Amino acid sequence: MITELLSLNVLIGIATSGIRLATPYLYAAIGETFGQRSGVLNLGVDGMMLLGAYAGFYVAFTTGNLWFGLLAAIIVGAVMGLAMAFISVNLQAEQGISGIGIYLFGLGMSDLLFQKTLGTVETVKGFRSISVPYLSDIPIIGEIFFQHNILVYGAFALVPLAWFVLNKTTLGLKIRAVGENTQAADSLGVSVSGVRYFTLTLGGILSGIAGASLSIALLNVFQVNLTNGLGFIAVALVYFGSWRPGGVLFGSLIFSLVNALQVWVQVLGIDIPSDIAVMMPYVLTILVLVFTVQRTRPPSALTKPFERGE
Amino acid sequence: MQVELQDIHKFFGPVKANAGISLQFEGSKVYGLLGENGAGKSTLMKILSGYQPADRGQIILDSKPTYFVSPANALTQGIGMVYQDPLDIPPLRVIDNYLLAKDKKLILNYQAAKKEMKDLLSKYNFDVDPDYLIESLSLGQRQQLELVRLLSGGAELLILDEPTTGISAEQKEVLFDSIRRLAYDEGKTVILVSHKLDEVQELCDYAYVLRQGKLVGGIKVPCPNERLVEMMFGQIPVREVRPDHELGKTVLELKNLSIETPRLTVQNINLEVKSGEVFGLAGLEGSGQKLLLQACAGLLRPSQGNLLLQDEEITNWSYHHRQQAGVAYLAAGRLEEGLVAGLSITEHIVLAQPKHDFLVDWRAARDITTERIKTYQIVGRPDSTADQLSGGNQQRLLFSLLNSPLKLLLLEHPTRGLDIRSTDWIWGLLNERRKDGTAILFMSADLDEVIERSDRIAVLSGGVMSRIVNAKETTVDELGHLIGGQA
Numbered sequence: 001m002i003t004e005l006l007s008l009n010v011l012i013g014i015a016t017s018g019i020r021l022a023t024p025y026l027y028a029a030i031g032e033t034f035g036q037r038s039g040v041l042n043l044g045v046d047g048m049m050l051l052g053a054y055a056g057f058y059v060a061f062t063t064g065n066l067w068f069g070l071l072a073a074i075i076v077g078a079v080m081g082l083a084m085a086f087i088s089v090n091l092q093a094e095q096g097i098s099g100i101g102i103y104l105f106g107l108g109m110s111d112l113l114f115q116k117t118l119g120t121v122e123t124v125k126g127f128r129s130i131s132v133p134y135l136s137d138i139p140i141i142g143e144i145f146f147q148h149n150i151l152v153y154g155a156f157a158l159v160p161l162a163w164f165v166l167n168k169t170t171l172g173l174k175i176r177a178v179g180e181n182t183q184a185a186d187s188l189g190v191s192v193s194g195v196r197y198f199t200l201t202l203g204g205i206l207s208g209i210a211g212a213s214l215s216i217a218l219l220n221v222f223q224v225n226l227t228n229g230l231g232f233i234a235v236a237l238v239y240f241g242s243w244r245p246g247g248v249l250f251g252s253l254i255f256s257l258v259n260a261l262q263v264w265v266q267v268l269g270i271d272i273p274s275d276i277a278v279m280m281p282y283v284l285t286i287l288v289l290v291f292t293v294q295r296t297r298p299p300s301a302l303t304k305p306f307e308r309g310e
Numbered sequence: 311m312q313v314e315l316q317d318i319h320k321f322f323g324p325v326k327a328n329a330g331i332s333l334q335f336e337g338s339k340v341y342g343l344l345g346e347n348g349a350g351k352s353t354l355m356k357i358l359s360g361y362q363p364a365d366r367g368q369i370i371l372d373s374k375p376t377y378f379v380s381p382a383n384a385l386t387q388g389i390g391m392v393y394q395d396p397l398d399i400p401p402l403r404v405i406d407n408y409l410l411a412k413d414k415k416l417i418l419n420y421q422a423a424k425k426e427m428k429d430l431l432s433k434y435n436f437d438v439d440p441d442y443l444i445e446s447l448s449l450g451q452r453q454q455l456e457l458v459r460l461l462s463g464g465a466e467l468l469i470l471d472e473p474t475t476g477i478s479a480e481q482k483e484v485l486f487d488s489i490r491r492l493a494y495d496e497g498k499t500v501i502l503v504s505h506k507l508d509e510v511q512e513l514c515d516y517a518y519v520l521r522q523g524k525l526v527g528g529i530k531v532p533c534p535n536e537r538l539v540e541m542m543f544g545q546i547p548v549r550e551v552r553p554d555h556e557l558g559k560t561v562l563e564l565k566n567l568s569i570e571t572p573r574l575t576v577q578n579i580n581l582e583v584k585s586g587e588v589f590g591l592a593g594l595e596g597s598g599q600k601l602l603l604q605a606c607a608g609l610l611r612p613s614q615g616n617l618l619l620q621d622e623e624i625t626n627w628s629y630h631h632r633q634q635a636g637v638a639y640l641a642a643g644r645l646e647e648g649l650v651a652g653l654s655i656t657e658h659i660v661l662a663q664p665k666h667d668f669l670v671d672w673r674a675a676r677d678i679t680t681e682r683i684k685t686y687q688i689v690g691r692p693d694s695t696a697d698q699l700s701g702g703n704q705q706r707l708l709f710s711l712l713n714s715p716l717k718l719l720l721l722e723h724p725t726r727g728l729d730i731r732s733t734d735w736i737w738g739l740l741n742e743r744r745k746d747g748t749a750i751l752f753m754s755a756d757l758d759e760v761i762e763r764s765d766r767i768a769v770l771s772g773g774v775m776s777r778i779v780n781a782k783e784t785t786v787d788e789l790g791h792l793i794g795g796q797a
Contacts, residue, residue, distance in 0.1 A: 189382025
């Protein structure tokens with residue numbers, strides 16, 4: 001049975017689904033990276049994703065237009081991001097706790113809306129795969145990398161873009177400064193609140209897209225707790241990736257590849273108890289985290305609210 | 311630029327930090343702002359630099375009343391301040407910090423900024439590499455970076471808060487040269503906040519003296535030191551003569567001790583500290599003094615050699631084991647390494663008790679605390695938290711936590727940032743300990759202090775220890791040579 005796993009077709013299948021499955025992790029974790037680099041830990045990602053997933057699905061389902069669905073997810077995510085910003089910047093709430101609040105709100109609210117508006121599990125036709133001309137014709141490589149839907153490509157394009165913004169632009173420099181020393185950044189004339197509002201709203205938008213990528217691009221359904229804790233994994237991936245977009249990409253790929261492997265193990269009916277198979281990605285993530293990740297310091301001002309003066 | 315402060319008031323709760331201070335500053339002059347700890351110097355300068363608003367009073371720039379909403383806003387109006395702990399962002403590169411809030415364009419222009427920065431740096435003979443991380447710079451270099459940043463931001467009036475604390479003699483020379491140049495060649499105003507009289511005498515044209523939140527007066531400098539001291543304290547404090555003292559048996563012995571860290575290797579240290587002896591360690595910041603103290607305290611493991619406490623081998627003893635054996639270590643970072651910011655004086659004293667019961671006897675603890683507050687003259691209540699105390703009082707609290715008797719006391723910059731009176735008081739305490747036979751090993755950046763307070767002195771330079779000199783027979787010059795690595 002194990003030998004079936006090693007056949008070329010299965011390996012290609014695992015790699016292809018690994019790439020696909022990395023999508024929601026990437027959106028959510030890159031968004032979270034921006035927030036954390038500016039010193040705000042947002043634990044509400046999963047809740048924001050659920051609301052984004054619901055909004056995206058519902059609008060796409062009722063209007064029949066996937067782009068409207070995506071837009072709805074973006075708007076809902078932005079509103080949730082703004083809420084998180086208001087709570088952590090203006091009210092200076094304890095970030096760990098307010099994030100959990102946001103998560104529970106998102107979980108409950110998406111459930112409620114789902115029960116009231118849809119009631120049963122429906123499906124939509126999600127974003128279709130686009131084969132990249134020429135590149136998708138390359139044997140093996142083409143199949144693995146270049147036959148995905150638009151949201152998958154978007155997620156991978158986000159990684160270099162995020163790196164560029166963080167390291168090469170004025171805005172990125174401000175974000176990093178705020179995340180390390182709010183007092184100093186303020187004295188240099190950087191608006192600490194402005195930067196944090198921006199990163200959290202961006203994080204919210206990306207969480208919304210992450211949710212929508214599940215409901216209208218990958219799974220094409222909505223049900224209660226669709227994300228199944230995926231948003232929390234995304235938060236962990238930010239630590240895993242040492243607050244760097246490249247590191248987040250690496251972590252997301254490992255996680256989604258093992259997840260894909262696990263799915264294929266079950267599909268092929270290999271005789272491993274399914275609970276253990278499902279556990280695999282998590283166990284592996286912990287192991288990789290312990291053994292390979294270089295120790296980097298988190299941003300110094302992470303979780304610290306800012307107030308001017310003494 | 312003409313700058314005037316009119317009737318500045320600032321209160322922190324019931325404490326009057328500034329009570330109606332009026333001052334004037336003119337261009338092309340260097341001003342000293344003097345006062346003992348808590349006199350209100352820093353508060354006043356933070357108001358002038360936009361870091362905090364005054365409760366009452368006005369700032370007038372070139373006869374126009376103005377108001378600063380933030381330090382950045384003050385800089386746009388020509389006022390910049392270099393803080394004692396530079397307000398920069400350690401994990402960033404020098405060039406990033408320089409560009410921050412300066413480059414308004416979307417994409418950072420490193421090339422142009424680097425050139426601009428290098429020009430400025432070389433103009434003032436500053437030695438900072440724009441590509442280095444700020445956390446790898448010395449305090450003096452971080453200061454230079456701040457100065458350059460403020461100058462490029464258009465500062466006409468520069469405030470330097472205790473700029474010579476913790477920087478090397480060479481950096482101090484460069485700093486003083488650049489201050490003179492800024493004032494006399496470029497017409498800027500420089501305010502030097504300091505409690506070091508010699509520096510004010512050497513560098514400034516005029517000195518203002520504050521005492522207890524009020525302006526005592528201004529005086530042309532140089533002038534006799536006694537005049538300044540009298541203004542600062544209201545009277546001239548009598549400096550205690552260091553009592554002579556019989557030395558006892560060897561308490562601490564280091565044999566061929568080596569310590570290796572990624573940054574510095576301290577090699578082959580051999581030294582003995584006797585009961586009742588004060589042994590001073592001099593040298594530039596980061597030459598190995600701190601590592602040596604930490605190794606003695608049990609916080610660092612030596613890579614080679616032996617440590618003996620009263621002839622007993624303690625090389626492998628843990629920090630706590632050594633503590634119980636009568637070794638105490640006071641770190642320089644009072645709030646970072648010595649005290650717990652959010653805990654009260656009483657809670658500190660309970661924690662420091664040698665024995666603990668399951669339940670805390672708060673009533674007894676309160677009594678001990680009240681008594682310690684009295685003996686150690688701490689300005690604070692038993693329930694004041696450590697971060698509410700001023701630097702001098704934090705140091706007093708640290709000393710009040712030491713148990714008696716001690717065999718060995720290890721001190722890192724015991725009087726850094728303290729005024730003359732607190733310094734004398736601390737050394738009074740240490741001399742008491744000495745009488746009880748405690749061996750004291752301390753490091754300090756203040757050479758006068760090292761010579762004046764020690765029995766014997768060793769100088770570390772790049773991890774190598776010089777010959778041991780007798781404090782009575784040495785001079786600042788001789789130590790200066792040793793610090794530079796010359797024998």
